[in-house]
Amino acid sequence: MADIVVKKVTDSPEMKKFIMFPWKVYKDDNVWVAPIISQYKKLFDKKHNPFYRHGEAEFYIAEKNGEIVGRIAAIKNDLHTETWKDGVGFFGYFESFNDQEVANALLAKAQEQLKIWGFTEMRGPASPSSNEEYGVLIDNFTDPHVLLSTYNARYYYDLYQKAGLTGIKKLYAIKFPGQAIKDKSGERLARLRQTVVARTGITFESLDMKKFKEAVTTFKGLFNEAWSTVNNHGWVPLTDEEFDVITADLKQITDPDLVMLARVDGKVVGGVICLPDYNEIFKSWKGKLFPFNFIDMFTKKKTITCLRIVILGVLPEYQKKGLDAIMYYEILERGMAKGMVWAEASYIVEDNMPMFKPLMNIGGEIYKTYMVMEKNI
Numbered sequence: 001m002a003d004i005v006v007k008k009v010t011d012s013p014e015m016k017k018f019i020m021f022p023w024k025v026y027k028d029d030n031v032w033v034a035p036i037i038s039q040y041k042k043l044f045d046k047k048h049n050p051f052y053r054h055g056e057a058e059f060y061i062a063e064k065n066g067e068i069v070g071r072i073a074a075i076k077n078d079l080h081t082e083t084w085k086d087g088v089g090f091f092g093y094f095e096s097f098n099d100q101e102v103a104n105a106l107l108a109k110a111q112e113q114l115k116i117w118g119f120t121e122m123r124g125p126a127s128p129s130s131n132e133e134y135g136v137l138i139d140n141f142t143d144p145h146v147l148l149s150t151y152n153a154r155y156y157y158d159l160y161q162k163a164g165l166t167g168i169k170k171l172y173a174i175k176f177p178g179q180a181i182k183d184k185s186g187e188r189l190a191r192l193r194q195t196v197v198a199r200t201g202i203t204f205e206s207l208d209m210k211k212f213k214e215a216v217t218t219f220k221g222l223f224n225e226a227w228s229t230v231n232n233h234g235w236v237p238l239t240d241e242e243f244d245v246i247t248a249d250l251k252q253i254t255d256p257d258l259v260m261l262a263r264v265d266g267k268v269v270g271g272v273i274c275l276p277d278y279n280e281i282f283k284s285w286k287g288k289l290f291p292f293n294f295i296d297m298f299t300k301k302k303t304i305t306c307l308r309i310v311i312l313g314v315l316p317e318y319q320k321k322g323l324d325a326i327m328y329y330e331i332l333e334r335g336m337a338k339g340m341v342w343a344e345a346s347y348i349v350e351d352n353m354p355m356f357k358p359l360m361n362i363g364g365e366i367y368k369t370y371m372v373m374e375k376n377i
Contacts, residue, residue: 004101009059019041025097032151033151033283039249053241054077057075070099070105073092075091080234083235083237087121088122089122089123090129119377121376124373130236131242138370140368141154143367144306168372168374169234171347171371171372172368174367175367176362180363185362193326193329201265202323204263205261215261216247218268224238226315233351250275258335270315274309274343276306277308303339309328309344309345314327332362
């Protein structure tokens with residue numbers, strides 16, 4: 001058997017191998033949607049990606065006979081350490097053929113680097129943090145690979161376990177079948193909305209694209225106040241620069257009717273950011289943004305069937321008042337009015353009951369499970 005060589009990425013040709021390797025792993029996978037290459041490259045550009053203002057990463061590729069057979073990154077996230085005050089370092093961007101020896105070698109290399117940095121636990125996959133792709137998909141490899149969600153080969157979970165990693169936390173993706181919810185619970189939810197509006201005076205406003213920067217500033221504060229370490233395993237606040245880059249990248253596919261703020265007495269108390277699932281369009285592109293592909297974004301938008309709920313949050317003092325449930329129902333109705341027939345919200349931490357209860361109350365169902373893995377080092 002050929003020796004496995006794991007080496008640190010040190011030049012542009014090796015980084016190109018690292019970046020493009022997923023196209024080899026998933027070349028026969030009919031579910032995987034390739035990221036847009038031009039955007040994907042920016043994730044690994046330490047000058048462009050603001051994660052590297054508070055984090056570090058070392059990238060590695062595994063080769064056999066000069067051919068790449070796997071990749072991984074060892075990741076140091078100072079913002080996580082400051083937030084949680086633990087000894088956790090991360091691995092991420094893991095991809096491999098179904099070869100346990102390759103997986104073992106890659107994970108050992110990441111572990112080695114994390115130990116050099118002084119960490120006592122290795123957790124992941126986090127690519128590069130819990131605010132992006134987090135956890136390994138462990139079930140349902142047949143439903144669509146939705147925009148801004150994690151997808152991986154079905155054998156990764158087994159590779160991790162055999163390499164000595166243990167699952168420590170489940171994360172769920174929730175599916176909302178629009179018409180089924182309306183048929184079963186529409187009248188009840190309409191009455192709930194009427195009651196909550198009468199009791200709280202809550203109003204909803206859509207995104208004003210002319211005030212995009214102002215809205216981004218509002219959502220920054222809302223995100224970092226509404227989410228907390230209490231119910232969200234691994235949560236870390238987004239920096240201003242990270243939020244700016246994320247929203248700037250998503251601006252061209254944003255539908256202002258699907259981005260909504262909730263106010264009570266003029267105060268912003270909640271918000272939701274949703275996107276049409278453009279992965280339904282991107283799937284045929286194979287990651288390449290040709291001119292005619294770009295036209296698809298406009299001509300095929302009305303064919304999109306899924307609404308991707310990216311962020312929904314309510315300030316702590318307004319939680320458990322029914323606001324989140326009626327916000328989910330409001331945004332689901334808006335999506336259905338645009339021809340979308342179902343929605344996905346992810347990821348939801350398994351023990352985050354304040355989030356789970358309203359999701360289940362309006363008819364959501366768990367349809368994908370991710371697992372966060374960890375190992376003592």
